[in-house]
Amino acid sequence: MTTPIRTRVLDRIDLAILDVLQRNGRISNVNLAKEVNLSPSPCLDRVKKLESEGYIEGYSARLNSAKLGQALVAHVEITLKSSTEAVFSVFREHIVKIPQVVSCDMVAGGFDYLVKIRVADMAQYREVLGKIVETPGVSTNHTYMVIEHIKIDSGLTVL
Amino acid sequence: MTTPIRTRVLDRIDLAILDVLQRNGRISNVNLAKEVNLSPSPCLDRVKKLESEGYIEGYSARLNSAKLGQALVAHVEITLKSSTEAVFSVFREHIVKIPQVVSCDMVAGGFDYLVKIRVADMAQYREVLGKIVETPGVSTNHTYMVIEHIKIDSGLTVL
DNA sequence: TGTCATGCAGCATTTAATTCTGTTTCTGAG
DNA sequence: CTCAGAAACAGAATTAAATGCTGCATGACA
Numbered sequence: 001m002t003t004p005i006r007t008r009v010l011d012r013i014d015l016a017i018l019d020v021l022q023r024n025g026r027i028s029n030v031n032l033a034k035e036v037n038l039s040p041s042p043c044l045d046r047v048k049k050l051e052s053e054g055y056i057e058g059y060s061a062r063l064n065s066a067k068l069g070q071a072l073v074a075h076v077e078i079t080l081k082s083s084t085e086a087v088f089s090v091f092r093e094h095i096v097k098i099p100q101v102v103s104c105d106m107v108a109g110g111f112d113y114l115v116k117i118r119v120a121d122m123a124q125y126r127e128v129l130g131k132i133v134e135t136p137g138v139s140t141n142h143t144y145m146v147i148e149h150i151k152i153d154s155g156l157t158v159l
Numbered sequence: 160m161t162t163p164i165r166t167r168v169l170d171r172i173d174l175a176i177l178d179v180l181q182r183n184g185r186i187s188n189v190n191l192a193k194e195v196n197l198s199p200s201p202c203l204d205r206v207k208k209l210e211s212e213g214y215i216e217g218y219s220a221r222l223n224s225a226k227l228g229q230a231l232v233a234h235v236e237i238t239l240k241s242s243t244e245a246v247f248s249v250f251r252e253h254i255v256k257i258p259q260v261v262s263c264d265m266v267a268g269g270f271d272y273l274v275k276i277r278v279a280d281m282a283q284y285r286e287v288l289g290k291i292v293e294t295p296g297v298s299t300n301h302t303y304m305v306i307e308h309i310k311i312d313s314g315l316t317v318l
Numbered sequence: 319t320g321t322c323a324t325g326c327a328g329c330a331t332t333t334a335a336t337t338c339t340g341t342t343t344c345t346g347a348g
Numbered sequence: 349c350t351c352a353g354a355a356a357c358a359g360a361a362t363t364a365a366a367t368g369c370t371g372c373a374t375g376a377c378a
Contacts, residue, residue, distance in 0.1 A: 018220065018222055018227075021219075021220035022219055022220050023217075023219070024217070025217075025218035026184060026185060026218035029336095030333085030335085038358090039358050039359070040335075040336090040358095040359095041338095041357080041358075042357050042358080045356085046356095053226075054223050054226060055223055055226050056220050056221070056222060056223070057221040057223050058182075058183065058220075058221045059185035059218060059219065059220050060181055060183075060218065060219055060314065061177065061180035061217075061218050062215070062216040062218065062219060063177055063181055063216065063314065063317065064213050065315055067213060068177075068315055070316075075264070075266065075273055095309060095310065100316065101310055101313070102310075103308075103311060103312050104308075104309040104310040105232070105234070105305040105306075105307070105308055105309065106305070106306045106307040106308075107303035107305055108303065108304045108306055109301070109302065110303070113309070114234055114303060118315070144266035144267065144273060145266060145267045146265070146266055147264075147266060148265040149262075149263075150254060150263040150264065150265060150272065151254065151255050151260055151263040152262060153261065153262050153312075154258075154260070154261055154262070155219065155222065156222050156229055156277070157229075157258040157259065158227060187335095187364085187365060187366085188365070188367095189364080189365060189366085197326080197327090198326070198327050198328075199327095199366080200328080200368085200369095201325065203366070203367075204325085204326095
């Protein structure tokens with residue numbers, strides 16, 4: 001259920017590899033090896049090991065959302081009608097299926113879920129919000145439209 | 160200042176390339192070509208073009224935050240004392256420099272900024288929150304600790 | 319209908335990934 | 349203190365991929 005805890009101590013070189021790959025996931029192994037002061041073969045061994053042990057979960061291209069017509073981001077706070085597992089469960093099932101929902105966190109505090117959505121325009125925002133609030137069990141919602149991205153998804157601080 | 164609008168129409172193959180690379184950023188060009196039913200050379204041409212035109216901004220390894228000792232995520236709503244550009248500017252400068260701040264959006268609605276932070280534990284949360292609220296101009300703050308990640312950073316819907 | 323531009327496949331060359339081997343270094347037992 | 353074993357490394361050889369080049373096919377346009 002939960003993610004396993006760190007099973008071994010990563011040394012300086014492992015952390016350097018993670019740091020480089022987080023910033024440049026498509027660097028060649030030869031150049032990665034240079035960055036971390038190793039020869040290519042042990043460097044590749046370490047990367048494979050970090051992958052198989054789950055420190056690296058995968059690699060992604062970062063796409064420009066504005067150029068792909070999805071410039072509008074909104075954060076939506078959702079409160080459910082009751083805090084029973086049955087209601088939570090239904091909400092989870094529904095929310096996960098909406099493609100424009102980028103992320104969804106259950107939170108402790110004044111509401112139940114914080115949902116981040118990414119859409120092309122206000123018309124689509126309205127459409128997606130409709131889908132969300134129509135989910136059985138949803139009581140109230142508040143939207144905060146993003147005006148400006150001050151800091152965008154910086155990775156983990158690994159060094 | 161703003162990101163340029165889409166300058167050309169991406170065809171089905173371009174979108175398929177983006178979709179594959181978003182899910183597997185380190186796939187070899189040979190295999191990518193197979194996925195999108197092209198031979199390697201035109202496939203590589205398209206990738207390079209998508210990169211140079213800015214549709215692809217870069218590539219990242221996705222790291223397992225729990226295994227790297229940063230399992231705790233919190234969303235912090237920040238309100239500033241005044242809505243002048245001078246105050247905003249100071250806040251931006253400070254917030255960007257805090258490594259544990261993963262993202263920060265200026266929003267329209269009941270508060271000014273929504274800040275996402277990632278920390279090891281509550282002690283570090285307290286430390287980081289201290290840095291945030293000590294930033295000149297900050298008036299009020301509310302934290303929502305994440306209990307469960309329902310949907311994690313799904314990419315753009317490109318197809 | 320001919321010409322140009324675009325995009326493609328296939329081949330050749332360069333570069334990188336992968337595998338294998340031998341050496342060094344560290345650790346722990348005797 | 350010394351030796352056996354394991355782990356990690358560098359370097360060479362092999363396999364595979366990236367890159368660059370050439371020519372063909374297709375579609376736009378005069």
